[in-house]
Amino acid sequence: MKRARTDHIRDLIERLARINAADEWTDDLNPTQWAALSYLARANRFSRSPSQVTEYMSATRGTVSQTLKALSRKGLIEEVRSTVDRRWISYTVTKRGFAALDRTTVIEQALDHLAEPDQESLAAGLQTLLQGALEARGKRPFGQCRSCRHHKPEPGGGYCMLLHEALKPEETMQICHEHQAAA
Amino acid sequence: MKRARTDHIRDLIERLARINAADEWTDDLNPTQWAALSYLARANRFSRSPSQVTEYMSATRGTVSQTLKALSRKGLIEEVRSTVDRRWISYTVTKRGFAALDRTTVIEQALDHLAEPDQESLAAGLQTLLQGALEARGKRPFGQCRSCRHHKPEPGGGYCMLLHEALKPEETMQICHEHQAAA
DNA sequence: ATTATTAGTATCGACTCGATATTATTGCAA
DNA sequence: TTGCAATAATATCGAGTCGATACTAATAAT
Known part of the structure; x- marks a missing residue:
């Protein structure tokens, strides 16, 4: 029974992620595509390559490659090849891409019912947790x-x-x- | 910029769920199958039907139907049809099913580095958040x-x-x- | 110059998704 | 009792994601 609380926390995170993912589906954006687009919109110009999206998302290179091509097809991002290292691609988010991100999902709605100090301590706890998980996986x-x-x-x-x-x-x-x- | 913190928290939850999902993959269990099996292991005898697994997981009936059949094929759960209402199925987790759940994922590892009070406040915050999200989705x-x-x-x-x-x-x-x- | 490494793609089978339709069973109302 | 709606489970479709693996092209190291 020692693991009761840690099991519970994992279960909460999994359920929250699932209900959030179900909410993120739109006509032209699935949860993985949303996550990639959202990252690209926040990453600096040194960090927008397929490999870096892959690492941030804990996904696989093959999937991210397909995902980015899909986003590109839809006109939400644009491919920019480096002239210095021609293996290197940096993606930029288009206006339509930023517009597609301008949504409020069910987690944000629920967060509005939390007091600010509670939000801050939640963010701090999750941050510490993520940091530990990334460290454990060598990321x-x-x-x-x-x-x-x-x-x-x-x-x-x-x-x-x-x-x-x-x-x-x-x-x-x-x-x-x-x-x-x-x- | 009002949404900076809520966006951040959603991003943390998504990243944690992704790194956890990547960690949950085994030879014969993917994250969805793990979630279904884990739920069945904790649910009472009135709550182990495909519909109820679907609702708990925020998944779809079709997917859960397939998932449970896969778990059944692998001998991790067993189908029990009700004699009272023959539309009704309750699944029971086998010994091998419980054994397959006996793992520690990256989130539990990271949680061990958190002090107990921090774990408790994190669990409380996530619980409140999930409750709000479920309410918002009418679940x-x-x-x-x-x-x-x-x-x-x-x-x-x-x-x-x-x-x-x-x-x-x-x-x-x-x-x-x-x-x-x-x- | 050869070799190793890196970045990005492509392909495979299995699985999940939303959406939709179908079957079997049960409950209800005329 | 007959007819019809509601419910539970399953099946199907195309698109997308997964791990795994193999491949090309460009760069770095020896």
């Missing part, structure tokens, strides 16, 4: 540049000490695959 | 008999005032589809 955490140890805040944006690239103000709030928590 | 909550308004504790078990059935002690801790929180 990178991903995260916003402004909380990264390689990020140097600067007037008018920031600078990535790892990739040696200047960042616009809005880019410091995007998700990077190289993110490492500040010390 | 029944499911829950253990001993916390149900129709349950009368008795020496040597309990009694369901709704279904007019006596319950063994262990049955009062199982999940019922008719569950309604006590007043």
